[in-house]
Amino acid sequence: MSVNRDFFAERDFNRDFQESGAPEGGWAQAARLPGAMVPTHCCFCGVQCGMFLRVRGGKVVGVEPRDFPHNRGSLCPKGVVAYQQVGHPQRLLHPMVRRGGKGGQLQRASWDEALGYVVDRWKGIQAEHGRDAVAVYGGSSMTNEKCYLVGKFARVGLRTRHVDYNGRLCMSSSASAYARAFGIDRSPLPMTDIPLARCILVVGSNIAECFPILTRWLWAARDRGARLIVVDPRETPTARTADLWLAPRPGTDVALLSAILRQVVHDGRVDEGYVRERTVGWEEARAAAEPFTPEEAERISGVPAARVVAAARLYGGADPSLILHARGIEHSTHGVDACLACINLALARGQVGKPGGGTTMLTGQGNGQGGREHGQKANQLPGYRHIDAPEDRRVVAEAWGIPEEELPGEGAAATEMVGLMEAGRIRSCLFMCSNPLVSLPDLAQVERALARLDPLVVVDFFLSETAERADVVLPGTVWCEDEGTTTNMEGRVLRVRSAAEPPGEARRDWEILCDLAARLGRGAWFPHRTARQIWDELRRVSRGGVADYSGITWERIDAEGGVFWPCPGEDHPGTPRLFTERFGHPDGRARFTPLTYLPPAEEPDGDFPFRLATGRTVYHYLSGTQTRRLEFLNSQAPEPWVEVHPRAAEGLGIRGGDRVRLTTRRGSMELEALVAPTVRPDTLFVPYHYGGAASVNRLTLPAVEPKVKIPEYKVCAARLDPLGASPRTDRGPRRNFTADTRPDMFPYASGEGRSAEEEEGKAY
Ligand code: SF4
Numbered sequence: 001m002s003v004n005r006d007f008f009a010e011r012d013f014n015r016d017f018q019e020s021g022a023p024e025g026g027w028a029q030a031a032r033l034p035g036a037m038v039p040t041h042c043c044f045c046g047v048q049c050g051m052f053l054r055v056r057g058g059k060v061v062g063v064e065p066r067d068f069p070h071n072r073g074s075l076c077p078k079g080v081v082a083y084q085q086v087g088h089p090q091r092l093l094h095p096m097v098r099r100g101g102k103g104g105q106l107q108r109a110s111w112d113e114a115l116g117y118v119v120d121r122w123k124g125i126q127a128e129h130g131r132d133a134v135a136v137y138g139g140s141s142m143t144n145e146k147c148y149l150v151g152k153f154a155r156v157g158l159r160t161r162h163v164d165y166n167g168r169l170c171m172s173s174s175a176s177a178y179a180r181a182f183g184i185d186r187s188p189l190p191m192t193d194i195p196l197a198r199c200i201l202v203v204g205s206n207i208a209e210c211f212p213i214l215t216r217w218l219w220a221a222r223d224r225g226a227r228l229i230v231v232d233p234r235e236t237p238t239a240r241t242a243d244l245w246l247a248p249r250p251g252t253d254v255a256l257l258s259a260i261l262r263q264v265v266h267d268g269r270v271d272e273g274y275v276r277e278r279t280v281g282w283e284e285a286r287a288a289a290e291p292f293t294p295e296e297a298e299r300i301s302g303v304p305a306a307r308v309v310a311a312a313r314l315y316g317g318a319d320p321s322l323i324l325h326a327r328g329i330e331h332s333t334h335g336v337d338a339c340l341a342c343i344n345l346a347l348a349r350g351q352v353g354k355p356g357g358g359t360t361m362l363t364g365q366g367n368g369q370g371g372r373e374h375g376q377k378a379n380q381l382p383g384y385r386h387i388d389a390p391e392d393r394r395v396v397a398e399a400w401g402i403p404e405e406e407l408p409g410e411g412a413a414a415t416e417m418v419g420l421m422e423a424g425r426i427r428s429c430l431f432m433c434s435n436p437l438v439s440l441p442d443l444a445q446v447e448r449a450l451a452r453l454d455p456l457v458v459v460d461f462f463l464s465e466t467a468e469r470a471d472v473v474l475p476g477t478v479w480c481e482d483e484g485t486t487t488n489m490e491g492r493v494l495r496v497r498s499a500a501e502p503p504g505e506a507r508r509d510w511e512i513l514c515d516l517a518a519r520l521g522r523g524a525w526f527p528h529r530t531a532r533q534i535w536d537e538l539r540r541v542s543r544g545g546v547a548d549y550s551g552i553t554w555e556r557i558d559a560e561g562g563v564f565w566p567c568p569g570e571d572h573p574g575t576p577r578l579f580t581e582r583f584g585h586p587d588g589r590a591r592f593t594p595l596t597y598l599p600p601a602e603e604p605d606g607d608f609p610f611r612l613a614t615g616r617t618v619y620h621y622l623s624g625t626q627t628r629r630l631e632f633l634n635s636q637a638p639e640p641w642v643e644v645h646p647r648a649a650e651g652l653g654i655r656g657g658d659r660v661r662l663t664t665r666r667g668s669m670e671l672e673a674l675v676a677p678t679v680r681p682d683t684l685f686v687p688y689h690y691g692g693a694a695s696v697n698r699l700t701l702p703a704v705e706p707k708v709k710i711p712e713y714k715v716c717a718a719r720l721d722p723l724g725a726s727p728r729t730d731r732g733p734r735r736n737f738t739a740d741t742r743p744d745m746f747p748y749a750s751g752e753g754r755s756a757e758e759e760e761g762k763a764y
Helices: 005-011 026-030 077-085 111-129 144-158 172-182 191-196 212-223 253-266 272-278 282-289 294-301 305-316 335-348 390-400 414-422 443-451 509-519 531-542 554-560 631-636 646-652 756-761
Strands: 036-041 050-056 059-065 096-099 105-108 134-138 163-165 199-203 227-231 244-246 321-325 358-361 428-432 456-460 472-475 484-487 492-496 610-615 641-644 659-664 667-675 683-687 716-722
Touching: 036 492, 050 077, 059 077, 077 631, 096 111, 111 134, 111 428, 111 472, 111 509, 134 144, 134 414, 144 163, 144 484, 144 509, 144 531, 163 414, 172 335, 172 358, 191 212, 199 212, 199 305, 199 335, 212 227, 227 305, 244 305, 253 282, 253 294, 253 305, 253 335, 272 335, 282 335, 294 305, 321 335, 335 358, 390 531, 414 443, 484 531, 492 554, 641 646, 641 659, 646 667, 646 716
Parallel strands: 134 163, 134 428, 199 227, 199 321, 227 244, 321 358, 428 456, 456 472, 610 683, 641 667
Antiparallel strands: 036 050, 050 059, 096 105, 096 472, 484 492, 610 716, 641 683, 659 667, 659 716
8 A cells, every 4th residue: 555645744734742751750641731732632523633732730630732733733622621520529539339129329449349240240151151142342432552452351351252432322334334344444534635526425424413523624625616415404504505405315325325326327437447446346236336326316315316327426526526424324224335435436436545535434432443453352353353253263362362262252242142141141341431321222222231131330430320220339440540552533543641540549440440351360461561562462462454553653653643554564654645556455455335225124104103313412421421510511501402304393283392202212302403404394303412301312212234233323213292282102013124034123122133144134
């Protein structure tokens, strides 16, 4: 792969970002001096904006802009107040154990008591029920070092095959699509390339609210004449300024994108030379798109045929052209196909591998990219190796110093774990920096599943909804109380620095894992005393893998403003742009995929006439565990609302500000109506960051994409009633797909995990 370092030098994007190496004694020590400024990155979304934390008297007291290449001193509302978590009065300061059984109280305990209790229970469970009866559920808001250690702890410490993470709920569709089409799961270009694009097609991403600082690059492109097309059922702030807005019914993206591809073909805009020389499978993909005329796309998606044609002509006539996509198309039982539809389009136009061209997946979690590369996924080993590939197993087992046959095989995906917990096959689980009692669909079933765990163990720094139900709570650290690295949505590896010590008795998460491993008698494999030791081990183990970090030192990250993987040697410059000459498959070619349209698992009917979509607001992050505790952010969005179109609201007798009842076949909730013409009349929207009775995931459908098991958060059938109207009680299974007809889409129902047939077809 070639590297264009000059690109950055020319544009001066990497200049003087005020990071010339740590002071003597390290940043943590400097942070204890009066008025120290610690250069680090925001803990929230995948942009990972650079920032300085102001530290006085050992306390983090503020934030200041940092001229980092991709945010150039800007921060969004979340980034500005992120530091307020550090000294927050609700921080967990000591371990807690629930005394008096499941109905008892969480009470203060010593580390020795809490860890001793957990390990004794785990040993007993594994002796009686097998090693796989204990599971680990990680997260992607942690550093690469922690993510790596979570996977190693599960497979070498606990020796269970069941380890997965919350990235299963957000990036698994695009990860699978990129791995399948390109051979490497990483966005192909840096965000500083965006201004080079002449047309940007944003599909299923509310960029202005989810990645506010990324908007600067969209405007930089538009200042240079780029056209913007947005595909979204809501007129988001990004859609509002677009040249063309297409508002499909939720869950119909494959049909719409296939129709755009067909029109590009009919307009003679396919790059035939690129397709011939750099891809395989075009004829099959082209033939599969042919039935999707603009009129057929209109029938399925509701987007007027003329707009489909206009989008194809805007996109197809621009060079370079860039497609940005996110959870709007990924949270679907057909999410992988929707991402592949974007890729088909970009490949047909010969864009992937060009500066400013191709496709890019927008990563929601801060370390959503790195979190899926280092072995905390159910099927994966560090370096983005596959746990079933004999050579990958041999390399990692050797690096870890264990016999290859001791390395467990593939375990259950996060969504499959719920069924296994409810069925009693997973009897204890360690949750680390994840809050499934807000984030998983159909929470009533998740509650039943977690209630069967004994013990339910949670590592977190606030008492999340999941931690409230735990048998043992272990206090961890926020991002700036530890050293480490993250990998942002570009594939750029960045340094996160410690600006404060953990409060009270809280410990760094990796220290907790090392202590647990030692108590399990596996301490020899977890000798780490610093995050840097974990990093150096991660680098070694990743050498030769797809995600090769072996050449990335902390010093290089400091000196170069981050390093893009793959970086297979300390003399290798890193790889800002992928696929400039060849793709990651052995033959160097990208794969087209023939696609067909299948409807969502559950569609509206007479009883439930709306499509309910869930998503984010700018003021909150993921399950809200952090942002609901930050006063400014919570004051702006203290509770969820339901967006409903004025025409629909009028028909229901609902006015803006009314309390209303939202109902699906899983349950109902009360919330405030936001009557706005910015949502399709047949669609309702609710933000998902809230807990308890305010959690919209009490209503969502636990259907998943059959291979990667990502839930269908973006569409289920719903009804809306003014408060006081009798809620319908019809809960009949009126669905396109059910657990009987498609058990691969309903893992909660079976509790059996993946079938042998599904194993054959796995692609994530
Ligand atoms: Fe943080 Fe993302 Fe906002 Fe930047 S855009 S400040 S990384 S939340």
